[in-house]
Amino acid sequence: MTPAFMWLRRAAALLSLTVLVAACGKDQPSFQSLDITGNKEFAQDFSLQDPQGKTHTLADFKGKAVVVFFGYTHCPDVCPTTMAEMNQVMQKLGNDAQKVQVIFVTVDPQRDTPQLLGQYVPAFNPAFLGLRPADDAALQKVTKGFRVVVNKVEGSTPNNYTIDHTAGIYVFDPNGQLRLFMRPDQSIDAITQDLKTLVS
Numbered sequence: 001m002t003p004a005f006m007w008l009r010r011a012a013a014l015l016s017l018t019v020l021v022a023a024c025g026k027d028q029p030s031f032q033s034l035d036i037t038g039n040k041e042f043a044q045d046f047s048l049q050d051p052q053g054k055t056h057t058l059a060d061f062k063g064k065a066v067v068v069f070f071g072y073t074h075c076p077d078v079c080p081t082t083m084a085e086m087n088q089v090m091q092k093l094g095n096d097a098q099k100v101q102v103i104f105v106t107v108d109p110q111r112d113t114p115q116l117l118g119q120y121v122p123a124f125n126p127a128f129l130g131l132r133p134a135d136d137a138a139l140q141k142v143t144k145g146f147r148v149v150v151n152k153v154e155g156s157t158p159n160n161y162t163i164d165h166t167a168g169i170y171v172f173d174p175n176g177q178l179r180l181f182m183r184p185d186q187s188i189d190a191i192t193q194d195l196k197t198l199v200s
Contacts, residue, residue, distance in 0.1 A: 029198075032186065045176075051115065051117050056129075059176065066171070067100060068103045069082055072112055073106065083104065083121070086191075089195065099199040102129070
């Protein structure tokens with residue numbers, strides 16, 4: 001867990017340096033997450049495949065807040081923990097959960113086959129969607145676009161490795177605008193409140 005959080009801290013520091021926060025005013029919502037509204041340093045869209053091979057972009061989820069988390073199915077700690085917590089968030093959202101789409105993007109398409117991804121992600125919540133890059137070029141494009149740090153750590157065999165990766169959560173509002181960066185150590189109540197604010 002420690003290496004992954006080390007990468008997270010480094011990514012969070014980068015975010016703090018590059019974030020352009022929207023002007024504050026009486027009508028501006030207040031978030032507990034890092035507000036990155038208006039920041040052009042991060043990708044504003046994605047093009048990724050679901051387990052059935054269908055390509056999805058942000059436009060497919062217009063009208064919903066889109067929660068994007070990068071991880072991999074063999075992750076021993078932060079990934080399953082984050083997904084389980086997002087399921088708790090969805091429960092706390094009540095009817096507002098219908099206005100939120102949680103997306104798990106694998107940074108390990110080599111092992112995360114469509115079949116495995118299609119089993120893993122819905123196990124946390126049937127409404128969650130697992131997406132994967134079509135190839136290495138697509139993986140590089142999406143991780144570079146979202147400034148996701150990915151560091152493969154070799155194991156005892158070629159297929160036995162771990163991946164240190166940025167473990168934050170990116171949130172788009174129902175209009176498709178990137179708004180928030182959530183840390184994985186934020187409380188479930190804080191995440192729930194921020195999502196309620198976005199969809200209200």
